[in-house]
Amino acid sequence: MLAISALKSSLLTILTVVVGCALRGDIVLIFLLLTQSIKTDFEPNRVIDNGSSPQQSDAIKGASDLPLDVLFFVTTSIVSSQGILIVVSAYFHYCYYVARRSEAHEWKCQPRRFLTPENAKHEIGVGITNMTLLGVVSGLTATYVYRGGQTTLYFDFSHRSLLYLVLSTVAFFFYVEAISYYTHRLWHTPYLYKRFHKHHHRYHSPTAFASVAMTKLEILLYQSYLILPLFGWFEIYAGAYVVVLLYIYYFGLVDHSGVKMESWFPWQPPSTFHDNHHEFFHCNFGFNTYFFDKLHNTLRQEHRRYGEDVFGGHGKPEK
Ligand SMILES: [Zn+2]
Numbered sequence: 001m002l003a004i005s006a007l008k009s010s011l012l013t014i015l016t017v018v019v020g021c022a023l024r025g026d027i028v029l030i031f032l033l034l035t036q037s038i039k040t041d042f043e044p045n046r047v048i049d050n051g052s053s054p055q056q057s058d059a060i061k062g063a064s065d066l067p068l069d070v071l072f073f074v075t076t077s078i079v080s081s082q083g084i085l086i087v088v089s090a091y092f093h094y095c096y097y098v099a100r101r102s103e104a105h106e107w108k109c110q111p112r113r114f115l116t117p118e119n120a121k122h123e124i125g126v127g128i129t130n131m132t133l134l135g136v137v138s139g140l141t142a143t144y145v146y147r148g149g150q151t152t153l154y155f156d157f158s159h160r161s162l163l164y165l166v167l168s169t170v171a172f173f174f175y176v177e178a179i180s181y182y183t184h185r186l187w188h189t190p191y192l193y194k195r196f197h198k199h200h201h202r203y204h205s206p207t208a209f210a211s212v213a214m215t216k217l218e219i220l221l222y223q224s225y226l227i228l229p230l231f232g233w234f235e236i237y238a239g240a241y242v243v244v245l246l247y248i249y250y251f252g253l254v255d256h257s258g259v260k261m262e263s264w265f266p267w268q269p270p271s272t273f274h275d276n277h278h279e280f281f282h283c284n285f286g287f288n289t290y291f292f293d294k295l296h297n298t299l300r301q302e303h304r305r306y307g308e309d310v311f312g313g314h315g316k317p318e319k
């Protein structure tokens, strides 16, 4: 019985991870990198090449194949993302929001609060539109890498030492967290908040669709932070890049699900952390660690007053 329950929980976790990726439209890119890591004859041009001139890879295709490659990767990216998003959202919706609605105090971050029908519809519409956009960007990036474009990714595990692999992976993870925290704080300054980020915060009690429901400028900028290291200033092992993306996407989905979920990693906040960000607005700006919120004293504190008009990240004394 215990084994069946463990198996069921593992399957659900795997499904959520896959869906988390698809939500951002990067599933095709991830799949491509994984398959190319296994192939021994694949070696795209690296930006950093130890002084030697980059060699044209066998993987570079003729120019006449370009429209077909673009069509294939962009279409596959969009179709898989949309399809899986609908399946997973249906899972969360029926397993929690319908079947266990009367037990919301057991599983929901904000048990007494649900999206209004209008906001739920809005969240789905914006989410699907943005996902299409991400699918196009992701498909084009996948085409570029597939055709042997220059990248700082390396595909041969033994190309660098194990120590380098660990340090570069941690650096990439930390880079994403840092850039996400600081840009998120910028979106929360009065001018940018009222004109852009407010749209994401109309979902006071978000569900999975909210992870991509924001203005196009925000979602494209966020996507660019993740793609930029492919052309960055230090080499990253493709497998490590994929693992970090999977990690970020998985927790991005969980953090917006509205369902209480703890993480297995000591540095990763539970889902209530970002749900609190939606409930209280200007606090808890980080995503995958508490580090920057602790550093800048922007963690939500009991006995402080927060609200959409209380800017700055530190709340105000209770009246
Ligand atoms: Zn925010």
Ligand SMILES: [Zn+2]
Residues within 6 Å of the ligand: 200, 210, 256, 274, 278
């Ligand atoms: Zn959010």
